Structure formats: C-alpha cells, structure tokens
Amino acid sequence: MTQLIRNTCAAAPLPASLANRIELIPVGRFKTADARPAFHITDASAVIAASLAAAPGGMLPIDFDHRTFAGQGRADSRAAGWITALAVEGDRIMASVDWTPEGRKALEDRSYRFVSPVFKNRKSGEVVLIEGAGLVNSPALPQLRQLASKDEDMDPILQIAGLLGLSADTPDAIVARVTALATTEAQLASITQAAGVSGADAATQICARLTAKAPDPARFVPMAAFEALQTQMAALQEDMGKSKVDAALEAAREAGKLTPDLEDWACQLASRDLGAFEGWAKVAPVRVNLGDRQLAGKRPPVKTADDGLDALERQVAARMGVSEAAFIAARTALAQEA
Numbered sequence: 001m002t003q004l005i006r007n008t009c010a011a012a013p014l015p016a017s018l019a020n021r022i023e024l025i026p027v028g029r030f031k032t033a034d035a036r037p038a039f040h041i042t043d044a045s046a047v048i049a050a051s052l053a054a055a056p057g058g059m060l061p062i063d064f065d066h067r068t069f070a071g072q073g074r075a076d077s078r079a080a081g082w083i084t085a086l087a088v089e090g091d092r093i094m095a096s097v098d099w100t101p102e103g104r105k106a107l108e109d110r111s112y113r114f115v116s117p118v119f120k121n122r123k124s125g126e127v128v129l130i131e132g133a134g135l136v137n138s139p140a141l142p143q144l145r146q147l148a149s150k151d152e153d154m155d156p157i158l159q160i161a162g163l164l165g166l167s168a169d170t171p172d173a174i175v176a177r178v179t180a181l182a183t184t185e186a187q188l189a190s191i192t193q194a195a196g197v198s199g200a201d202a203a204t205q206i207c208a209r210l211t212a213k214a215p216d217p218a219r220f221v222p223m224a225a226f227e228a229l230q231t232q233m234a235a236l237q238e239d240m241g242k243s244k245v246d247a248a249l250e251a252a253r254e255a256g257k258l259t260p261d262l263e264d265w266a267c268q269l270a271s272r273d274l275g276a277f278e279g280w281a282k283v284a285p286v287r288v289n290l291g292d293r294q295l296a297g298k299r300p301p302v303k304t305a306d307d308g309l310d311a312l313e314r315q316v317a318a319r320m321g322v323s324e325a326a327f328i329a330a331r332t333a334l335a336q337e338a
Contacts, residue, residue, distance in 0.1 A: 004120040004128065018107050024095040024133060025117045027088060039125045044093055048086040051130040059084055062097065062115070064106070066134040069118055078102060080112075080135050095133070103135065112137060245270045248278055256286040287312070303331060 029040040041047055052058055060083035061068055068077045080103025085096040099107070106112045112135035120129040164177050192198060197205040248270055252258035258266050258281075270277035309317060309324050317327040 004122060018099065018104060020097055020099070022095050022097055022115060023092045024083075024086070024115070025093050025119065025127070025130065027091045027093060037125055039121055039127055041093070041127045044088045047127060047130060048088070048093065050128065052086060054129060055132075059098075060086075060095075060130065060132040062103065062133045062135065064103075064112070064135050066116065066118060066136070068132065068134075080106060083132065086130070093130070106135060114138070241274070245274055245277075248274060248281065252277075252281045252284070255281070256288045257281055257284040259287050303335065 025041070027041045027044045029038055031038045051060065061079050062081040062083060063069075063077055064080055068079075079100050081097045081099040083095045084098050087094050087096075114136050115133050116136045116138075117133045118131045119127050120131065121127045160174060160178070164174060188203070191206065192202040195202075195206050245267075249258065249266060252266065266277065269280070307328075309327060313327060313331075314324070317324060320327075322330075
C-alpha cells in the first residue's frame with residue numbers, strides 16, 4: 001500500500017465498568033469532531049484481515065497517548081492492553097481487549113477515559129489498515145458508543161450526539177441539529193397530510209404521483225415548440241427593427257440632412273440607438289437643397305463653370321478664404337476628374 005496517511009481519532013468515553021470488548025471504529029462513512037475530511041470503511045472484513053495479518057504476533061497494541069506511534073522520541077511506549085481479535089457488528093468494528101494491569105488501573109482510576117483508534121487511509125479517506133489504539137483524553141469520534149455490557153444504560157446525550165455525528169461537549173450544535181430535524185419533520189408531515197398519503201414510503205408515493213401526472217395541454221406546450229416560437233419572435237423583432245432603421249435613414253436623406261459622407265456614421269448610430277438618430281435628424285440642418293428636390297440618398301447634379309455658387313458653397317468658399325472664381329474652377333476640375 002502506497003501513499004497512506006496515519007490518523008488517530010479519539011472515540012467516546014470508555015464504560016465506567018471496564019469491559020474486555022469495546023467499539024473501536026465505525027464502518028461506512030464517518031467524520032471526526034475536528035476539521036479533517038470524512039473517512040470511510042468500505043470492506044470492513046478486508047480491513048480486519050489486513051490489520052491482524054500485519055500485526056506482530058497477531059495482536060494490536062493499545063498504548064498511552066499514542067506513544068508507540070510517536071517515534072523514538074517518546075520513551076514510554078508501554079501497552080495498556082492488547083487487541084486480540086476484531087469483528088464487525090452492525091455499523092461498528094468491535095475489539096476484544098486483554099488489558100494490562102497498568103491499563104486497567106488507568107481506566108479504573110479515571111486517568112484516561114477515551115480510546116483512540118490508529119489507522120492508515122488513502123488520500124481519498126478510505127481506511128485500509130488498523131494499527132492499534134491508544135488511551136487518550138481528547139475525543140474526536142463521538143459517534144462510537146462504548147458499552148460495558150448489553151444491559152448498561154448509556155448517557156442519552158452521548159447517544160443523541162453519536163447519532164448526529166457530533167461531540168457531546170457541543171450542546172449548542174446538538175440543539176441546533178435537533179431543532180432543524182424537528183422542523184423538517186413537521187414540514188414533511190404537512191406535505192404528506194395535504195397529499196393524503198401515509199406510511200414509511202410516503203415520500204415515495206408523493207414522488208410517484210408527481211412524476212406520473214400528465215401535464216395539462218391547455219397550460220403547457222412542448223419545449224421544442226416554445227423554443228421555435230422564441231426563435232421566430234426574435235427574427236420578427238430583428239426584421240421590424242431593421243425596417244424602422246431603413247425608414248429613418250431614408251427620411252433623413254429626403255430631408256437633405258443625411259449626405260453620403262455621413263452614411264456610415266448614420267447607419268451605425270441608427271442600428272445601435274434608433275432614438276438617438278431620430279433625435280439628431282430632428283435638429284440637424286439641411287445640408288443639400290436643390291429647389292423643390294432634395295438629395296434623397298443620391299449625388300446632386302454636377303455643376304458647370306457657368307453655374308454660380310449656391311449659399312452653402314459661398315459659405316464654404318468664405319471659410320476657406322478663396323474667391324468665388326477659384327472655388328468654381330476647383331469645382332469644375334473635380335467634376336471633370338469624376
């Protein structure tokens with residue numbers, strides 16, 4: 001096995017009356033009371049077989065404070081007990097323990113109250129090997145129930161905390177979880193009552209009714225038809241918008257306000273913001289006026305040298321600082337080049 005991680009997780013308190021059979025680790029998915037990710041045991045029998053096969057003499061040590069697994073720097077690695085057998089019972093792996101005199105005394109004196117399994121897991125959280133355990137005083141697996149015998153009653157707070165996967169030392173968290181569960185139960189009861197179902201499979205009955213009920217054709221349409229209608233509406237809106245843009249541009253041309261040099265700018269503005277273009281067209285000056293005829297998107301007739309300057313041309317000539325004769329000569333030359 002490669003890339004394995006060693007973990008220690010202190011479990012619930014050992015019983016007041018020392019037992020030779022204890023719960024060691026949960027089966028399935030379980031979380032510790034600290035911030036570590038969840039662990040899981042998928043094949044408990046395989047984990048037990050591998051653990052006992054790897055143990056020297058077929059026994060797993062239970063020490064004090066995990067000193068056996070802390071390296072050579074911890075001098076005292078005496079055993080508090082030896083795990084002689086492992087077995088699956090329900091959702092737990094049980095350990096048969098042969099306690100040493102030191103371990104028995106430490107537990108009877110209440111010097112130690114918790115047992116902490118030591119195991120190796122893959123990065124995925126899957127537990128693959130149990131190496132032993134240790135007597136500690138910091139719980140991290142509150143869901144384990146450590147019973148001295150079948151007849152011994154357990155503290156109900158510990159039972160509730162174990163079922164919820166919480167530590168018995170966190171009463172606020174226990175109350176919050178129980179309150180949430182009670183609220184959810186009340187809501188489910190209201191739903192089942194309204195649906196007229198009962199029994200353990202009430203939720204299944206409700207789901208079956210919801211999935212079996214055919215939709216009302218008067219209120220619903222197939223998704224394909226709805227999407228096709230959306231596409232048609234989008235195309236129609238685009239065509240209507242383009243028609244309005246073309247009409248606004250044509251009106252500006254006919255009014256003599258839109259000349260060829262402004263065509264590209266006007267088309268972009270009208271396509272992006274028709275209202276802004278129409279606002280410009282209302283206040284823009286008439287740039288071309290040929291008597292009773294206006295430009296209407298076409299080039300004006302070419303003037304000859306005999307034609308004088310119109311008002312716009314005189315204004316341009318004055319701003320350019322040229323005489324009328326020079327302006328006419330330049331205009332005639334450009335017309336001949338064209």
